[in-house]
Amino acid sequence: MQAKFHFLIRLMILSLLMAAFSVSARGVYQTNEDFLADVFNDQIPKSKVIWLKGDVKQMVTKIMGHSYKGLRIRYWQQDNRSAWILEDIGKEQPITFGIVIKDQKVEQIQVLAFRESRGYEIRYPAFGQQFIGAHLNKLELDRTIDGISGATLSVWAMTDVTRLALYLDFFNRQ
Numbered sequence: 001m002q003a004k005f006h007f008l009i010r011l012m013i014l015s016l017l018m019a020a021f022s023v024s025a026r027g028v029y030q031t032n033e034d035f036l037a038d039v040f041n042d043q044i045p046k047s048k049v050i051w052l053k054g055d056v057k058q059m060v061t062k063i064m065g066h067s068y069k070g071l072r073i074r075y076w077q078q079d080n081r082s083a084w085i086l087e088d089i090g091k092e093q094p095i096t097f098g099i100v101i102k103d104q105k106v107e108q109i110q111v112l113a114f115r116e117s118r119g120y121e122i123r124y125p126a127f128g129q130q131f132i133g134a135h136l137n138k139l140e141l142d143r144t145i146d147g148i149s150g151a152t153l154s155v156w157a158m159t160d161v162t163r164l165a166l167y168l169d170f171f172n173r174q
Helices: 002-024 032-039 054-064 125-131 152-172
Strands: 047-051 072-078 081-089 094-102 105-114
Touching (some): 032 105, 047 152, 054 152, 072 152, 081 152, 094 152, 105 125
Antiparallel strands (some): 072 081
């Protein structure tokens, strides 16, 4: 009986630790302003806007698999680099990403804010590294992105916003 009691106590402690760890994965890792300051060495250019209407809206919906919230997408551009702060839903909550495109390739990507209880592993630089240098080939990334067990929807969200940033950068430069 005492062994069963100790087992239950250990199980409860383990459950509490796991719950605390998953809650701690939520949060803002970097503010939008800090991301832009890092990208542009504290010389943040004036933001620009792409309006989501007509063909652009249709392409954005096609890329994302759903309509994008809002009527416009804000971005920052300096020379041949652009920075995009985009969101997509993981499982239930939005995930905010900062993406830098240079010469129509991904230069940098990071999770700025994560609000889900699972899938936080996408925030690690080692995962984001596989996006560096990626470009679009017929609205798809030129490479396969490895998934993470238990984080499939977060990986899909990161992949979709990367495709969106690359498309919008290309559209903007036409």
